[in-house]
Amino acid sequence: MNFQQLRSVREAERCHFNLTEVAAALHTSQPGVSRQVRELEDELGLELFVRSGKRLLGLTSAGQALMPIIQRVLLDAESLRRAGQELQGREEGRLSIAATHSQARYALPHVVRDFRQRYPRVTLHLHQGSPKQVAEMLLAGDADIGVATEALAGYEQLVTLPCYRWSHSIVVPPGHPLLSLSQPVTLQDLVAFPIITYEVGYTGRSHIDDAFAQAGLVPEVVLTAMDADVIKTYVELEMGVGIVASIAIDEERDSHLCAVDAGHLFQINLTRLGLRRNHWLPGFAYSFIENFVPTLTREVVTQAQEAH
Incomplete structure (x- = not known):
């Protein structure tokens, strides 16, 4: 049994059992992948894949049972390699961050810049995805740190730690009727206009929907997007009233729009940092975390990872 056999099995599942993609991911040939898989199956005395001829169709019940163990062994092997580098005093390697677009675009840039200046020999990978995809990247070992709301x-299987709280804001073009109200904007005021906001599952959208539902109101959501910049673009075209994360508003870049705080309308959001439980992290990963959230020191993070 060897790591290449285990990688072949893991990549087969990741690539949805497409051997061409598996071979490309492992920089080998399809026959090479098939051989590695067969050798592992022979050693275990079990078939891990359902087959149709030479094609893999899915995991057998045995494959489903053993896949978590295979993934854990490979993750532990990577942790061992990285721990060895750190014990040698080598501040090098890689750090993978998974984040939603809003976090990558608005919350992390200065943290990433500072990290690169401090650790020039560390390769930083920044993956963007939905909150669910961020969690899946952490679980699969494709990311060391996840940031999402x-x-x-x-x-x-994940440890989550609080990063910061934030609210939504309403964005409208200059001269919009909402700007001339004598009282703070209400949900009743908002439903009089078409709404442009985030897709379901992104950037506090659930809190927006909950607020309207609890008030017995049904807003006309005419456009949704993952990206606040896209939302603001269509607000500028006067297609509707935008609801975005307050951190997505830049006074200089968005000088052609007017923002109104909506913290009184929608529940405050909490952005979290996610890590795999009991997963070893290099020292520079803790440095990244603490630079992002000063209260999350190495001691605090380690205690959270080890807690059950």
Whole structure:
């Protein structure tokens, strides 16, 4: 049994059992992948894949049972390699961050810049995805650190730590009727206009929907997007009233729009940082985390990872 055999099995599942993609991911040939898989199956005395001729169709029940063990062994092997580098005093390697677009675009740039200046020999990978995809990247070992507002807290295998709280804002073009109200904007005021906001599952959208539902109101959502910049673009075209994360508003870049705080309308959001439970991290990863959230020191993070 060797690591290449285990990688072949893991990549087969990741690539949806497409051997061409598996071979490309492992920089080998399809026959090479098939051989590695067969050798592991022979050693285990079990078939891990359902087959149709030479094609892989899915995992057998044995494959499903053993896949978590295979993934854990490979993750532990990577942790061992990285721990060895750190014990040698080598501040080099890679750090993978998974984040939603809003976090990558608005919350992380200065943290990433500072990290690169401090650790020039560390390759930084920044992956973007939905909150669910961020969680899945963490679970699969494709990311060391995840940053998202939604979804992360729903996985037992992940440790989640609070980063910062934020609210939504309303964005409209200059001269919009909402700007001339004598009282703070209400939900009733908002439903009089078409709404442009985030897709379901992104950037606090659930809190927006909950607020309208609890008030017995049904807003006319005419356009949704993952990206606040896209939302603001269509607000500028006067297609509707935008609801975006307050951190997505830049006074200089968005000088052609007017923002109104909506913290009194929608529940405050909590952005979380996610890590795999009991997963070893290099020292520079803790440095990244603490630079992002000063209260999350190495001691605090380690204690959270080791807690059950």
